[in-house]
Amino acid sequence: MVDIIIWLLIIASFILSFVGIVYPIIPSPLVLWIGFLLYYFMLDPDFTWIFWTSMIVLTIILIVSDVIANSCFVKRYGGSKWGERAAGIAVIIGSFIIPPFGIIIVPFVVVIIIELIQKRTGKEAIRAAIGSLFGFLGGAVAKVLLQLVMIIWFFIAIVIW
Secondary structure, three states: OHHHHHHHHHHHHHHHHHHHHHOOOOOHHHHHHHHHHHHHHHOOOOOOHHHHHHHHHHHHHHHHHHHHHHHHHHHHOOOOHHHHHHHHHHHHHHHHHOOOOHHHHHHHHHHHHHHHHOOOOHHHHHHHHHHHHHHHHHHHHHHHHHHHHHHHHHHHHHHHO
């Protein structure tokens, strides 16, 4: 019975890590690690150093991918540093204002406003806002893929080791 409860908690943590993509206030990597550590400490402490090292590396990539994607796309589409920063903050605020669409709409609008305040043309502001949209979507896709790899690797490691 206790094993079933632990497994339910592990699966819930994995599901919650995907919710963290839509609600950035939920730290997806931390929630994934809660699942890994629950298994390790409560069920079977038999993971290899290769597993743990790989999960650490993938976690770092997971955390950095969001920042890199947003930064690259906003820059690529002509946005300013202030536009980049505002987009990051607006994603978090937007997740509370109009969930789940706020994470797309709020940063888009905020970047337009920030860029216009900085004396950019309307066309340049919209282009930067589109960059923030692509940045968020690119980061979200990267997060989903990395989290899936981590979770699949976890289950493979259970079966093989």
